[in-house]
Amino acid sequence: MNDLFRNLVYIALLVCIPFATACVKKGISLLVEMATDKIENDKIDRIVREIGNAVSDAVAACNQTYVDDLKKAGKFDEKAQKEALQRALSAAIKSLSSDAMEYIKDNYGDTTSYLEDKIHATIGENKLAKKISA
DSSP states (O other): OHHHHHHHHHHHHHHHHHHHHHHHHHHHHHHHHHHHHHHHHHHHHHHHHHHHHHHHHHHHHHIIIIIHHHHHHTOOOHHHHHHHHHHHHHHHHHHSOHHHHHHHHHHHSOHHHHHHHHHHHHHHHHHHHHHHHO
């Protein structure tokens, strides 16, 4: 009886150990994949926030140092608008990390066009906010 029991345990272990090993391996793979996804999502979150902050800071700085003075003097024409856009674009690009620039290029293609669109959107949001608060 002892030999029979020992043989049954041996057979059970031969079947269970590879199965348990496969399950553990799959579980570890899933944990690594989840950790990698979280790291990638955190990185993308950081980059998107960085881009948003760079654009809004650039628009705010350009308004304070350039646009407001021209508007007060009544000289904020189409040429001045283009100049303001270029100044804001330049300021945004200077403040972005290489990771953010690479992210924009990889996901949207042309960095300049993407940032110009973001700047226009931020200006629109600022105008809307002023109308609402007035």
